[in-house]
Amino acid sequence: MSKLVHLAHGDGGALTRELISRVFTRHFDNRMLRRQEDAAVFSFPGGQVAMTTDSFIVDPIFFPGGNIGKLAVCGTVNDLAVMGARPVYLTAGFIIEEGFEVEHLEQIAVSMARTASAVGAEIVAADTKVAEKGAVDGIFINTTGIGFREERICLGADMVKPGDSVIVSGPVGNHGLVILASRMGITLNNGLVSDCDCLWPLIREIVGCYPVRFMRDATRGGLATVLNELAVASKLELILHEQKIPVCREVMELSQMLGVDPLYLANEGRFIAVVPEESASGLVERLNRFELGKGAAVIGRLQEGSGGVFLRTRFGGTRKLDFLTGQHIPRIC
Known part of the structure; x- marks a missing residue:
């Protein structure tokens, strides 16, 4: 494996698997992470909870059919959904470049709120950081999602x-x-x-x-x-x-x-x-x-x-x- 991280390490393919295996699985190793599924599922009295996290750096930020905000919610909700879990709570972290237009930020926030509401989920916690001009390309978003799954559902x-x-x-x-x-x-x-x-x-x-x-x-x-x-x-x-x-x-x-x-x-x-x-x-x-x-x-x-x-x-x-x-x-x- 290369000593440097390259763009190809983020394509979801062979190099992504290599990076995850060498760095993250090696040091974060546990039973749930080892399954390498879209969400970790763990049991509580009365049911199961699924939890997932994701980050979004799409370029362009606005595109036909959506924007980075809608994408962030959909991506996180979908990782829960394919595990059979009903999305309930989301968190969102925003890393914003200095000079980013507030109007665009509000459009993104509105998209996130509407998309989450449409599936019965709520954004219950958030964080904002602003980086100097050039340190971030517009806006990056990290989301975490929690969903509930019936105990009878078993997928894998x-x-x-x-x-x-x-x-x-x-x-x-x-x-x-x-x-x-x-x-x-x-x-x-x-x-x-x-x-x-x-x-x-x-x-x-x-x-x-x-x-x-x-x-x-x-x-x-x-x-x-x-x-x-x-x-x-x-x-x-x-x-x-x-x-x-x-x-x-x-x-x-x-x-x-x-x-x-x-x-x-x-x-x-x-x-x-x-x-x-x-x-x-x-x-x-x-x-x-x-x-x-x-x-x-x-x-x-x-x-x-x-x-x-x-x-x-x-x-x-x-x-x-x-x-x-x-x-x-x-x-x-």
Whole structure:
């Protein structure tokens, strides 16, 4: 491993895993952290509590479909939601650059309040620091979230089994491509916006009604990276079918023009779920009843194997999908 931290260490891929393993897992090691899930879950009388934390440095701060404030709340709520936890309380820490416009700060705060309120969560504590000009790029936000989970819900990579189906909740790649296009000054005239949204209203409709074994939101590193994490953690092989993976036409065309792979583009309002094969079609049908779940599809299955992810292409071939290596798009969230 390099002696210096590089931008690629923040892409959510192979170098991120290496940094976490060498520095943080090594020194913070404990039973809950070792699971490397989106939130730590611990029991209290009457139920379970999930807790997560995240930081946001997205560039640009305002983008089609959202801003850093909405993104901060959605990202934290979604990490709780994919653990089956109802978001209840959030904290927020703001690191603000000297000279940042107060009007923009208020817009961000309003977005955070509205987004949290829409899912029944409250921002109950906050902190503000101001750094001198040039020490911060506009504004960075750190959030922590706490949610409650019913004791009967049990999710994790150790729950999945060979033969299980893998589902994605909607078209992938929108957020990453919108951020990239905004940064490059590309005007999106086709109505394409970030998928940034809170997943809890969708997940609460399925988590108690279907035998969901695993969920994860496909953020940094995109769909391919999250599925690699699942394959490694479960020690199973994952077979995907390219023609079944939902990617909207605008994302596909612009990805080809810019030379990026939509399977590695970040999402901020999409999750993957693993369920027994016999439950997959019913779950997909249920998801598609909701606006946020439009386009949900079964995209593959788990089987005994080497712990890798393999894509059956639309041309009949097979290629291995590895962890993202190198910086795909920096500061995506």
